[in-house]
Amino acid sequence: MAEQALEQYASPMLSIQGLNAWYGESHVLHGIDFDVPEGQVVTLLGRNGAGKSTTLKSIMGIVPRRQGSITVQGVETITQRPFQIARQGVAFCPEDRGIYATLDVRENIELPRRINSNGLTTDQILELFPNLRERLHSPGSKLSGGEQQMLAIGRILRTGARLLLLDEPTEGLAPAIVEQIGDTILHLKAQGYTILLVEQNLRFAMSVADHHYLVDHGQVVDRYDRESIEQNADALLARLGV
Numbered sequence: 001m002a003e004q005a006l007e008q009y010a011s012p013m014l015s016i017q018g019l020n021a022w023y024g025e026s027h028v029l030h031g032i033d034f035d036v037p038e039g040q041v042v043t044l045l046g047r048n049g050a051g052k053s054t055t056l057k058s059i060m061g062i063v064p065r066r067q068g069s070i071t072v073q074g075v076e077t078i079t080q081r082p083f084q085i086a087r088q089g090v091a092f093c094p095e096d097r098g099i100y101a102t103l104d105v106r107e108n109i110e111l112p113r114r115i116n117s118n119g120l121t122t123d124q125i126l127e128l129f130p131n132l133r134e135r136l137h138s139p140g141s142k143l144s145g146g147e148q149q150m151l152a153i154g155r156i157l158r159t160g161a162r163l164l165l166l167d168e169p170t171e172g173l174a175p176a177i178v179e180q181i182g183d184t185i186l187h188l189k190a191q192g193y194t195i196l197l198v199e200q201n202l203r204f205a206m207s208v209a210d211h212h213y214l215v216d217h218g219q220v221v222d223r224y225d226r227e228s229i230e231q232n233a234d235a236l237l238a239r240l241g242v
């Protein structure tokens with residue numbers, strides 16, 4: 001455990017305390033606690049079913065029932081509806097990417113509502129992902145997995161959100177595309193975005209993130225900074241079952 005680096009941030013972009021969540025009768029988060037400092041990249045690691053996606057969905061307000069505290073820039077959001085949370089500057093990129101199959105690239109980009117004037121324009125998004133410019137008039141269903149992922153990330157930048165929740169952005173993608181997604185994440189960090197990432201790919205997580213939290217059975221059971229994750233990588237790979 002290396003916690004010392006985490007203590008120094010006075011005002012985190014996101015702070016979660018005692019988060020519980022349920023799907024019907026099924027109680028899946030059991031008191032999640034962690035902070036995400038502004039301008040940093042943080043990952044949630046853990047085995048399948050540990051509760052990582054549910055944590056992201058809870059932050060976005062899209063699980064049926066949650067309790068505890070989730071503050072975004074000091075504002076409590078636990079009782080807010082998803083559209084109110086979005087207005088606090090939070091955007092979620094789901095694991096299935098949520099691309100509309102019958103809409104083309106431009107239509108997919110232009111669908112989300114802007115929440116403020118910080119949102120990127122379509123041109124700025126296409127500058128960030130030049131491959132998408134070549135595919136501008138292709139329907140979502142004809143895009144490769146990598147193109148869909150880039151579109152899914154690009155699209156949420158249009159909203160003006162500054163806290164980006166990305167659920168397994170590298171899943172099923174070829175190494176060259178994973179590298180491109182990593183470059184994009186680092187570019188966004190350099191632009192001041194705060195990013196919370198769910199990842200199964202430990203090496204990828206290590207290449208982009210400042211801090212990591214290990215989730216198990218709906219709780220945060222360990223935390224690592226850049227140095228301590230290097231030291232614990234082998235043990236963690238065994239623990240993650242990958």
Ligand SMILES: Nc1ncnc2c1ncn2[C@@H]1O[C@H](COP(=O)(O)OP(=O)(O)OP(=O)(O)O)[C@@H](O)[C@H]1O
Pocket residue numbers: 023026028046047048049050051052053054055
């Ligand atoms: N819509 C749902 N309805 C009921 N149970 C769910 C639902 N979504 C997830 N669960 C359950 O909640 C638990 C946590 O799932 P979650 O998707 O958050 O895990 P995860 O760590 O993101 O893993 P994965 O990578 O498999 O998605 C699991 O037991 C899962 O089966």
